[in-house]
Amino acid sequence: MEPAFPGGAPAPGRVPRARPVTGRWAGLAALLAGFFVILLDTTIVAVASPRIQQDLRAGVAGVFWVTAGYLLAFSVPLLVAGRLGDRYDPKRVFLAGMAGFAVASALCGVAPSIGWLVLLRVVQGLAAAAMAPQPLTLIRRLFDAGERGRALGLWGTVASAGALLGPLLGGVLTAALDWRWVFLVNVPLCGAALLLGLRWIPGSPGHAAGLDLPGALLSTAGLGLLVWALLAWRDLPAAGIAAAGGPAAVLLAAFVARERRLGPVALTPPAVLRSPGFRAASVAVAALGTVVIASALPAMLYLQEVRGLGPLEAALVMAPDAVIAALLSPAGGRWVDRAGPRRPAIVGLALLTASMLLIGLVVVLDVHPWWSACGAAVLGAANAVAWSPLSVAAMAAVDPSAAGAASGMFSTIRQVAAVTGVAVTGAVFTVRPAAPAAPFAVVFALMALIAAAGVAAAVRLPRTR
Structure with missing residues (x-):
């Protein structure tokens, strides 16, 4: 049941005041800007890699870890970062991560x-991990239930725009200025x-949420090895x-076994995992994140390497x-906001399926490559x-006191699924078939x-508004 006052009850003796409309959307703009640069830096560096390799006299492995190091440092600490938001206030953790990201970006630009560039990219990834779980908690605090869907819709748009615009913006900055500007x-x-x-993101004193240090070490080490293997398997x-x-x-x-024993103070509280809505949404967002991220590079490679577009x-x-x-x-x-999450989620995932089928048909039927724009429109x-x-x-x-933990878990599932999808698509391209378009069809x-x-998974979401 939603609290009457977003973010929790007001202090005793205080009359809650509605947050000004301008303030809510200005706070959302700050959150969206932070989320945009996180995702932008996942893809923007790829186009600049040849220039980086040339200017810094680097090997292929070094240039690979400029991107992979960022992804590794970003993906692994998300669970811990979400719980830190519960304990110390998500606004503080988000803004600290933002400041760290800005400093690391500036240093990357002069590496x-x-x-040094790989090391600073790892620092940048850690700062991104501190930021990433906090927007879902803060949007819940900024907007009541009647407006939250619209705010999160913009959050989703930024998610797709960051992944799509990265290569384009990286190419423009590298060609017009210098590769260092993809960081600056x-x-x-x-x-x-x-x-x-x-100014506009509301703060709070935080909650008396414990931080399970042994669990944090187990999850960080386990996820670190897993993501490293997925990135470096070639x-x-x-x-x-x-x-x-x-x-x-x-x-x-061992981490899962420990979490089951700890109860509410766990990094992944059992009450969150018992929620049917959270479980179904997590499976669905894993599919969504995998497809959106893992299909972007193959689409660009197909259009350029197979069909000859610039x-x-x-x-x-x-x-x-x-x-x-x-x-x-x-x-x-x-x-x-009007209908609840179940029906829009089903339609959105169905459109995602249709978009992949449409782009796949362009590959299989070998029609004009501009027909891929139809699939891209459905993907949008x-x-x-x-x-x-x-x-x-x-x-x-999710109870407000565990919102950061839930957001961290949700972000971790999405990110690890996306990295897994990239690794799987990479494995497909290691096969050398007679027809150059065959791996893209697969x-x-x-x-x-x-x-x-x-x-x-979306069909299993609760029928609630």
């Missing part, structure tokens, strides 16, 4: 060697978001993969994704509709199956 561009964005956040022999995967499984099993042409073919998502997102959010509609209801459903039954068929699994 003198590939070693974050500094003014973070500065503006910090000013907005300090350079590892089978024995190396087993050496990482085996201990990861043992550590994560980088700008390929970006324009896929641009309807961001455009349609931006146009439909407010309506999608209002739909969630899916992004506009799917993200908001899944976030609403996941957080709806990838989009696989993405359609994963999206269909997301539809099945």
Whole structure:
């Protein structure tokens, strides 16, 4: 049941006042800016990699870890970061992460060697992990239940726009200025978001939430080994993969066993895991995150390497994704506010499945590559509709004192699923078939199956408003 006052009850003797409309949306703008730079930096560096390799005289492995190091540091601490928000106030943790991200970005922009750049990217990833779980908790605090769907719809649009615009913006900055600007561009964005956040994001004294240090160590070590193996498997022999995967499984099993014994103070409180809405939304968002992130690079590679389009042409073919998502997102959010999360989630995941089938048909039928824009438009509609209801459903039954833990868990599931999807698509491309388009057909068929699994999970969401 929703609290009468977003974020918890007011202090005794105080009369709660409605937060000004301008303040709510200014606070949301700060959260969206932070979330945008986190996702932008997941993909923006790829286009600049050749210039980085040339200027810093780096090897292929060094350039690979410029991106992989960021993903590793971002994915692994999310569970702990969510719980830190419960304990110390998500506003403080978010703004501290934002400040750290800005400083790390500035230092990345002046890095003198590939070693320093990889190290600073890891610091940047840790700052991103501190920020990422907090917006879901803070949106719940900023908006009441009647407006939350619209706010989370914009959050979902930013999620897709960050992944899509990264390669395009990276190419423009690298060509017009220098590769260092793919990092320096974050500094003014973070500065503006910090000013907005300090003024308009509501704070709280935090909760008396415990921090399970042994559990934090187990989850961090287990997830670290798992994500490292997923990112680096191409350079590892089978024995190396087993050496990482085996201990990861043992550590994560020990973490799960410990969490079941601890109860409310656990990093993943059992009450959250017992919620049918949270479980179904988590499976669905794993499918959504996997498909949206793991299909982006194959789509661009197919259009450029197989069909011969230039980088700008390929970006324009896929641009309807961001455009349609931006146009439909407010309506999608209002739909969630009126109808509840279940029906919009089902429609959004169904559209996601259709988008992968449409792009896959372009590959299989070998029609004009600009037909892929139809699939991109449907993908944009899916992004506009799917993200908001899944976030609403996941957080709806969570007690405010455990909102950070739930958000951290939700973010971890989404991020690890996306990294797994990238690793699986990479494995498909290691096979050298006679037809150059064959791996792309396999990838989009696989993405359609994963999206269909997301539809099945969305059907299991509770029938609530």
